[in-house]
Amino acid sequence: MHYNLNEFRSNQPYPLNLLGLPTEAQQYRIVCAVSLNCGHCLQLLPQFKPLGSNFNFEFVLVTDGTEEENKSIKEQLGFSFHMISFAHQNFSDIGISFTPQAYLIDLQGNVVQNKEIRQVDDLKNFWLKGSEMIDDVGSIS
Numbered sequence: 001m002h003y004n005l006n007e008f009r010s011n012q013p014y015p016l017n018l019l020g021l022p023t024e025a026q027q028y029r030i031v032c033a034v035s036l037n038c039g040h041c042l043q044l045l046p047q048f049k050p051l052g053s054n055f056n057f058e059f060v061l062v063t064d065g066t067e068e069e070n071k072s073i074k075e076q077l078g079f080s081f082h083m084i085s086f087a088h089q090n091f092s093d094i095g096i097s098f099t100p101q102a103y104l105i106d107l108q109g110n111v112v113q114n115k116e117i118r119q120v121d122d123l124k125n126f127w128l129k130g131s132e133m134i135d136d137v138g139s140i141s
Contacts, residue, residue: 008095008103008111016109018094019062019084023109029058032102032123033091036065040118041100045077047120052081062086062094102126 008014014031016023032048034041051059059081063070070083086094095103100117104126115126 007097007114010111010113012111013109014103014105014111015094016105018089019060019086021060021084025058025105025107025109027056027058028107028112029060029105030102030123030126031060031062031094031105032117033062033086033094033096033099034064035091035099036063036069038099044100044117044120045073048081048123049077049079051123052079058082060084062096064091 013023016031019031021029030051034045036042048059048061060083061079061081062084063073064087065073065085066087067085069087070085073079074083091097091099095111095114098116100123101114102117102123103114104112106112113126115122117123117126
C-alpha cells in the first residue's frame, strides 16, 4: 500500500515518540511497518518470527491494526518482539510511504537508513547490513 511521502533521511531524528518509544535505546532498532490490508504484508508476517530472537537489534513491528488485532496476531504467530498499533493514524507521520517498509534507527534515535521490504530476505539483508555498519564503528562489543 502507498501513503503520502514523508520519509526521514539518514541522520534525521526518527519520531519514536509517536510510537510510544523512548528516543535513546541500548540497541539499534529496526522499525518495520505493515498494513493488515496489504496482501503482501500478510504473507510476510509469519516469516518475521525469527527476527525477534536477534540480540544485536530490537525489532519493532508497527501495524495499522488495532491493539486487539495485534494481540491476536502476536499470539497466533508466536511473536516475541514488540508490536505497536498505529490504527487510525497516518503512516506518513512516521515516515512510511508504502508497506512493508523498515527503518534502521541508531542508539540516539536517528535514522541510519530505510528500505522497502518486498520479501523477508530484504529485511534480513537490511538487518545484516546494519550489523556490519555497527561493527564497523564499534558500537557493539
